[in-house]
Amino acid sequence: MNSKKILLATAVLYFGISDAQQSQYFTQKENYRFNLAENLYQTKIYNASQYEYARQYFYNQNLSRSRKEAAQFFDNVIGVILQKNHAEEGLTAFMKEYPNSAYFAQANLPLADYYLAKKDFPKALETLKKVNQYQLSKEENTQYILKLGYAKFMMGDSKGATDALEEAYKTADESQKGDIAYMLGHLYYSNRQNDKAFQYFDSVKDQPKYSKLVRPYYVQMYYNDKDYDKAISEGTALLNEDISDAYKAEVHKIIGESYFMKGDYDSAYPHLKDYLSVQQNPSENDLYEMGFVAAQLKKYDEAVSYYNQLLNSNSALAQNAYYQLGNAYLAVDKKQEALSAFRSSYQMDYDAKVKKLAHEQYAKLSYDIGNPFESASTVIQNYINENQNDPNASEMRSLLVKSYLYSGNYKETLNAIDKLQDSTPEINKVDQEVSYLLGTEEFNKGNYDEAEQYFLRSLGFNINKEFNNRALYWLGQVYYQKGNYPSAIARYEKLLNENFPEKQQLPYDLGYAYFKSKKFDQAETYFKQYLTNPKPEFKNDAELRLADINYANNNLNEAIAIYDKNEDATDYTLYQKGMALGFKGDTQAKITNLKNLLSKYPGSDYYDDAQYEIGTAYAAQDDFANSNDFFNKVIKTSSDSDLVANASIYRAQNYIDQNQSDKALSELKALGEHYKNSIYAEKIVQAAKPIFTKNGDVAGYESFAKSIGVNVDASEIDEINLSTAKQYFAKKDYKNAISYYEKYLTQNPTGEGLYQAKYELGESYYQTKNTTKALLVLMEVANLANDYQDDAQTRLAQIYVAQGDNNEAKKYLENIKNSSNVNIKNYANVELMKIYGDEKNFSEAEKLADAVIANNKNSAAVIETAKVIKARSLMNSGKDKDAQTAYASLEKSSNTAVAAEALYAKAFYQNKGKAFKSSNETIFKLANNYSSEEYWGAKALVLMAKNYIGLKDNYQASYTCDQIIENYKDFPEIVAEAKEVKKQIKK
Numbered sequence: 001m002n003s004k005k006i007l008l009a010t011a012v013l014y015f016g017i018s019d020a021q022q023s024q025y026f027t028q029k030e031n032y033r034f035n036l037a038e039n040l041y042q043t044k045i046y047n048a049s050q051y052e053y054a055r056q057y058f059y060n061q062n063l064s065r066s067r068k069e070a071a072q073f074f075d076n077v078i079g080v081i082l083q084k085n086h087a088e089e090g091l092t093a094f095m096k097e098y099p100n101s102a103y104f105a106q107a108n109l110p111l112a113d114y115y116l117a118k119k120d121f122p123k124a125l126e127t128l129k130k131v132n133q134y135q136l137s138k139e140e141n142t143q144y145i146l147k148l149g150y151a152k153f154m155m156g157d158s159k160g161a162t163d164a165l166e167e168a169y170k171t172a173d174e175s176q177k178g179d180i181a182y183m184l185g186h187l188y189y190s191n192r193q194n195d196k197a198f199q200y201f202d203s204v205k206d207q208p209k210y211s212k213l214v215r216p217y218y219v220q221m222y223y224n225d226k227d228y229d230k231a232i233s234e235g236t237a238l239l240n241e242d243i244s245d246a247y248k249a250e251v252h253k254i255i256g257e258s259y260f261m262k263g264d265y266d267s268a269y270p271h272l273k274d275y276l277s278v279q280q281n282p283s284e285n286d287l288y289e290m291g292f293v294a295a296q297l298k299k300y301d302e303a304v305s306y307y308n309q310l311l312n313s314n315s316a317l318a319q320n321a322y323y324q325l326g327n328a329y330l331a332v333d334k335k336q337e338a339l340s341a342f343r344s345s346y347q348m349d350y351d352a353k354v355k356k357l358a359h360e361q362y363a364k365l366s367y368d369i370g371n372p373f374e375s376a377s378t379v380i381q382n383y384i385n386e387n388q389n390d391p392n393a394s395e396m397r398s399l400l401v402k403s404y405l406y407s408g409n410y411k412e413t414l415n416a417i418d419k420l421q422d423s424t425p426e427i428n429k430v431d432q433e434v435s436y437l438l439g440t441e442e443f444n445k446g447n448y449d450e451a452e453q454y455f456l457r458s459l460g461f462n463i464n465k466e467f468n469n470r471a472l473y474w475l476g477q478v479y480y481q482k483g484n485y486p487s488a489i490a491r492y493e494k495l496l497n498e499n500f501p502e503k504q505q506l507p508y509d510l511g512y513a514y515f516k517s518k519k520f521d522q523a524e525t526y527f528k529q530y531l532t533n534p535k536p537e538f539k540n541d542a543e544l545r546l547a548d549i550n551y552a553n554n555n556l557n558e559a560i561a562i563y564d565k566n567e568d569a570t571d572y573t574l575y576q577k578g579m580a581l582g583f584k585g586d587t588q589a590k591i592t593n594l595k596n597l598l599s600k601y602p603g604s605d606y607y608d609d610a611q612y613e614i615g616t617a618y619a620a621q622d623d624f625a626n627s628n629d630f631f632n633k634v635i636k637t638s639s640d641s642d643l644v645a646n647a648s649i650y651r652a653q654n655y656i657d658q659n660q661s662d663k664a665l666s667e668l669k670a671l672g673e674h675y676k677n678s679i680y681a682e683k684i685v686q687a688a689k690p691i692f693t694k695n696g697d698v699a700g701y702e703s704f705a706k707s708i709g710v711n712v713d714a715s716e717i718d719e720i721n722l723s724t725a726k727q728y729f730a731k732k733d734y735k736n737a738i739s740y741y742e743k744y745l746t747q748n749p750t751g752e753g754l755y756q757a758k759y760e761l762g763e764s765y766y767q768t769k770n771t772t773k774a775l776l777v778l779m780e781v782a783n784l785a786n787d788y789q790d791d792a793q794t795r796l797a798q799i800y801v802a803q804g805d806n807n808e809a810k811k812y813l814e815n816i817k818n819s820s821n822v823n824i825k826n827y828a829n830v831e832l833m834k835i836y837g838d839e840k841n842f843s844e845a846e847k848l849a850d851a852v853i854a855n856n857k858n859s860a861a862v863i864e865t866a867k868v869i870k871a872r873s874l875m876n877s878g879k880d881k882d883a884q885t886a887y888a889s890l891e892k893s894s895n896t897a898v899a900a901e902a903l904y905a906k907a908f909y910q911n912k913g914k915a916f917k918s919s920n921e922t923i924f925k926l927a928n929n930y931s932s933e934e935y936w937g938a939k940a941l942v943l944m945a946k947n948y949i950g951l952k953d954n955y956q957a958s959y960t961c962d963q964i965i966e967n968y969k970d971f972p973e974i975v976a977e978a979k980e981v982k983k984q985i986k987k
Helices: 003-017 022-027 029-042 046-059 065-081 087-097 104-117 121-128 138-154 158-171 174-190 194-204 208-224 228-239 245-262 265-277 284-296 300-308 316-331 335-346 352-369 376-386 393-406 410-419 425-444 448-458 465-481 485-494 503-516 520-530 536-552 556-565 571-584 587-600 607-620 624-637 641-657 661-674 679-695 698-707 716-730 734-747 754-767 771-782 789-803 806-816 822-838 842-854 860-876 880-888 896-912 916-929 934-950 954-967 972-986
Strands: none
Touching: 029 046, 029 065, 046 065, 065 087, 065 104, 104 121, 104 138, 121 138, 138 158, 138 174, 158 174, 174 194, 174 208, 194 208, 208 228, 208 245, 228 245, 245 265, 245 284, 265 284, 284 300, 284 316, 300 316, 316 335, 316 352, 335 352, 335 954, 352 376, 352 393, 376 393, 376 410, 393 410, 393 425, 410 425, 425 448, 425 465, 425 860, 448 465, 465 485, 465 503, 485 503, 503 520, 503 536, 520 536, 536 556, 536 571, 556 571, 571 587, 571 607, 587 607, 607 624, 607 641, 624 641, 641 661, 641 679, 661 679, 661 698, 679 698, 716 734, 716 754, 734 754, 754 771, 754 789, 771 789, 789 806, 789 822, 806 822, 822 842, 822 860, 842 860, 860 880, 860 896, 880 896, 896 916, 896 934, 916 934, 934 954, 934 972, 954 972
16 A cells, blocks of 8 residues: 555545535535545545445435446445455446446556456456556556556567556656566567667666576576577576575576587586476476487486487477487497387488488498398388488498398399399399399299299309309209209209219209109119218118119019118018019018018008008919908008009909809999999909800990990090090190090090099199189099099199188098008198198197108108197197297298297297397397298287386387387287287386
8 A cells, every 4th residue: 555645645635624615514414425435445445435435325315326326336346456255246237237437437447456466467458458548647657557568468468568668667767667677678588689688687687676586587698699608607606696496497407508509518417417306397308408418428328318208209309319319229239229219210200310310320220130120121222212312322222232131031132133223243242142042942932933033043143153053953953843854954964073062962863853754774873873972861762762763674683682781671662672572473472571561560651552462462372362351451441442442353353263253243243333434444344354255245244334434445536536635645735635635525424534534634724724624624533433533632632722722622631641642642741731730720730740740751841841830839739848949940941931930939938938138139130030021020029029018118118019000010910919018018
């Protein structure tokens, strides 16, 4: 309250009531009281004034309408000024009742004070604008302008506030100028008009009231003007003053940033740290600045801690922070963490320069340690694409080729080479070697056409002689596997005078190539040469092939001698020896040898064949009773339909030789009905022919033959059609063979050679890629017993396997798994093993895998597949120790998918054993060496996230899960697992 005004009002009042009009006031008592209310209001004695106004309003019955309006108005206004309950509602009601009241003008300044006190600046400003300045005294006008400037400032109207305060400053007396100068200094400071701010602050800086308030402004303004030395000097001096902790922290910040801008990080560090230590929620800029300074002072772990607090935002500062975080991680040799940081920085687009630097570091680190999020090659290729004219592009292109090479992604290595504008001797050498390696990779997968192209590409260079020889050797192996034995022989023979790692096996390979070509003399020469220096694991096989050659050349004594020489006689050698003895005419020795096979190998693939051959041997000795005993065993126990049919026919022929013609004919007729229209029907007719001939029953013979589908008088045209078809088929001219088979079968829907013709027609369709027709014809052959049933079912299985129709494939594979043909049986085992593996039927898959692994005649690729399936089965059944051993043997596989799965299993068991860091190292090895195997890479990333959880690094765990969810949508089950892992982190 202004005491002078109060005294003045009292004096006025005193002199007023001493005047000659005193009697009038007493006479007109109520008029006096109304004037008293007005005087009290003007002198701001509000409580007394309100009392008088209220008294007039409610109790003066003679009050004029105008004064009644005035009394009501000032009663409400004073209530608002004194902040009494419901006063504003009363004033609002008055405004509605008297919207044009003349009394509003008298209340504007007090109301403005009220609104300013309540910080209702919009209403305060609105009220102040209604004031008539011309009715104000000089002092009141100064106060009015000051209030107007303050209200505008608080409403964000800096210019309006400045203009108002400048006007007030000009008219204010000295006691008021200090406050106005301080406010103007602050406004100009806020608008970065430092010259003006200095002007007003200088006018009050020496006044005790303002000294402590304005000195921090000086520190900040010196900093803003880049006068860092003055900012430091002024700030240091200010720190020695008695200022609040909040001011002190701000001063520390400005001093620290001044040193920072001067590059004096040692001096900046303690000030910035003092500031940051008292901040509950430091800004991104504060954290970045502190992290940068710590990094410059080689306090890298501390720098990492600051940068890590920035990483929840997406901004230019965060991009820079990620980049600096990567550098800090590198400085403490945390390359894996640096990789993630550089990747995050590169993926932001705020600062192109920082993006490029981060991308470069991200690419180089991906090459150096591997990248679990995306292949190093992809990262480097993206860098090249985005920085075509960059001086580092040439270095990056060379790095790209190496990254593909070292990651085992040989196909992309060649693609990268093909995109190079200019080649060099070094690149040509890589081309030669990678093409060779790709060839061996495709060869091991059984992709012989692709392998051939890569080996031919490698042979286009002759830089590395060893790789040249090896490519030629493996090209020969490709041709051998494709059945092109002449081409295989031609490649092998070019290498006879060369030295290379596989040279020891060359005679063995030549022997087999000639053996398959039926050129037994040359095959014999090379097998004998090989046996002068054989590998132990191939010696026995080479000896047996030499025996087979003698067997084929009818050199039976030599064959038998080799079979006898074999120390560990197998079922195969016993069988072959027995057959050789039989061909020599020593049937008793044949029987003895084959019975030895039955005794030693009851589960042999040759068991049923041996029983059948013993039966034929006894028949040759006219011991028909023993002969039929063995034929009966074959008929009852064998799953080989061909053996069963032949044994049945042979048994009937024995009845004929025992003069039991009626019994024989009865059995043959039953067999004829069973094997009608099959290849066996002709044998049955031939077996029955002596009976009909003996009885002179030619009509019966013709009728019998016709009834079971045998046409005794085949037409010459049909024979020509069939003969021509077979000739084309033998020459592998399948296209021409088809038309002749179709003509033959149109005229001969039944009869001799039906199933052979149908099978060979189906095979011709298959070889000419007409799979639909092939299926139709081969099904007819596969569904009835005949000589080609196994072959047809095998081909059908192959077609369905190629089409990915496992259900249909399995049906035929189950049929042929008991075939007498060892190769067909083994094929069925291999494919059923894979199918059961895919179906997660590990118990069945493991049984078949054991059989496949035990068969050393299988290719390395097939055995390796079996080992993989067995390892999965062991893992699935919880046999961890055995599973780890099984997977460990596969880690160095040349098949990238197998090696990647093996490394994943290693990482899995390391995680299970809580060796989280070792598990992550294994995962990075997987990512580095087998980046092309995305499935196992994605699985490994889930494991990595779990490892980081185990290592208490939730940021890395969460980041890894985010990368899986974003980048591996082709594997929804893995993405789902990553989401579950992330939920664990959030808990």
